Amino acid sequence: MKGIRRLAEHLDISIGTVSRALNGKPDVNEETRRRVLEAAEHLGYVANQSGRALRKGSTGVIGFMMQTGREITGQGDIFFMSVFDGVQTVLARHKLDLVALLCSSEEDPDDYLKRMVARGFADGIILSATRRHDARLEFLARHSIPFITLGRSLTDVGQPWIDLDFEGMAEMSIERLVRGGHSRIGFVWPHGDLNLGYVFIERCRIVLARHGLTLAEDCIFRATPNEAGGYAVARQIKDSGEPPTAIILVNETLVTGLYHGLEEVGLRPGRDIAIIGRQSPQARFLSPSLTGFELSLRDLGIALAESLLSTMPAYGDLYPQVVRRKLWPMSLIDGDSG
């Protein structure tokens, strides 16, 4: 005898009543409910996930899809750990659990997601590493799975999203650099089809044009979004015919490598070349100190969760005032690098 049946037998009560008691249904005597809850606690009973999910059609689980192998995502788990923390504080209010759906670097993300959805793994999904054209969005929309993306995409199916305000970042960094006398501004573009690179560079072009400047194509450096990628960029800069006098990094993972690489080729950030990037725990200890954009990852996670919940039938009415799409603000922290 296992599961709810055992509990029911132990209490000499029908399993129906036990289930109702545990699920907080109204039509159960408060005294019985107390006894059931107590016995459940005592026997360590927790409803079996599969049985419950099969009957209810929902799992009580939210999935956060991310990709393993750091060349792809460009975000270390420092980034995600903090976001998770925020997401979880919201989910905990509704007894929802968060699991990370880990897509191997050897599997196609679209296939992976399809598999997880068809399995009925999660009630709602948070997608990261949003690509410029992302078939996952269409798939989820077609199957009407509640989801939200961390990052925009050209593929728009009306889903909510939250994205870092790369436009604002472009505005502020370009304005600052132009004001500082720079006219030849470079940009490091992470490999892959992530949308953020496009968004950022498009706005850069606009802002530059406002000042009668253009973005030199040979000042766009492609790199894998990790330390080694940043390191490699330094040499590209040095070897380019006419090096930029300033560099903007849209990723936070490149900067340590870039600093080191620049030092090797004899360029000092803030003196020989201006650097504007993203703040991070590691960046705090760079020398010269980094000029870069900062944001609250935990709050971002909270917003993600609330926005996702607002699209879910069972929770939607609890978050009526929530903004479904939002550019997440970043603030520029002055440093000595640019």
Next chain:
Amino acid sequence: MKGIRRLAEHLDISIGTVSRALNGKPDVNEETRRRVLEAAEHLGYVANQSGRALRKGSTGVIGFMMQTGREITGQGDIFFMSVFDGVQTVLARHKLDLVALLCSSEEDPDDYLKRMVARGFADGIILSATRRHDARLEFLARHSIPFITLGRSLTDVGQPWIDLDFEGMAEMSIERLVRGGHSRIGFVWPHGDLNLGYVFIERCRIVLARHGLTLAEDCIFRATPNEAGGYAVARQIKDSGEPPTAIILVNETLVTGLYHGLEEVGLRPGRDIAIIGRQSPQARFLSPSLTGFELSLRDLGIALAESLLSTMPAYGDLYPQVVRRKLWPMSLIDGDSG
């Protein structure tokens, strides 16, 4: 009509046969199997997770339990991502999926695990952040859930584990430092009850004793295992009455902060104080270069997965030669810091 029933109807075949065809059972005509597989592919059918799990009693999912909020785990950035990658290459061979079970920093890890297990979430579990005394091990053993720990524990229930070879690290670092003339050697001990700190420091004491030396209690510095923690240690070192001439870091996340902190208090690694730590993508770009221990995280993940599978009834015979418990070797990479 949904699920397997739809598929069966579409093919005009019973659902039993469809299921058998999909699961590779022998008693099904090869031609029928081909048709079923084709139709499944075409209709995008994937067996519902809950139904299958309910009937089979297994989910096809391996859970990697980790804790969100970096103050606790002490493992940064690339660490988990790379381990995951290794784990997944093994699991993929058996059509098993890996998900990360994310325990919020606000929830008790023991409770969290119990909940996940009772739910029947995963067929096997990999535990990280193993504590010196860890009730999770007893719980899993009592319920005979296959699992492995990344890290040893004093709580021994016969489970397999893989742990970094902190003893070897202690031997090599102490020997090296003593040979270099150091007699006052400090150690940074990460906060929390993680077992690795104890293991390391115990062996340090033994090796020191071999040379007639002792570990000064006031040279043991506690720190949160992240950049800020390392930064704080620098000041503790400066302010201690008789500062150590060498410091060993057992975490890889502290080192950038420590470097920065030391610079502020006027101590240069390798000249004023020797530093031995752990290599990492960030550490590659420190100056002076770090003397530290390196390991292959991906291979570690592979070993974890193989060892876990060897304890699982369904896969055990496939990995007969696998070592169930292993100290994972690390090699010392020379740098200028110590």
Next chain:
DNA sequence: AATAGGATCGTAAACGTTTACGGAAACCGG
């Protein structure tokens, strides 16, 4: 031609829940 045995498939039970439905008791106002 009769029979044994293999190949292939359909049927139905089972997995552990939740919940619609209905029934029994208790209560209440007139």
Next chain:
DNA sequence: CCGGTTTCCGTAAACGTTTACGATCCTATT
């Protein structure tokens, strides 16, 4: 004391699979 309402609980169906069992057809052997 009676009809109606409320409170509480038991019964059984349903969720989507897998699989033991048995039935049917076909082939080969005697």
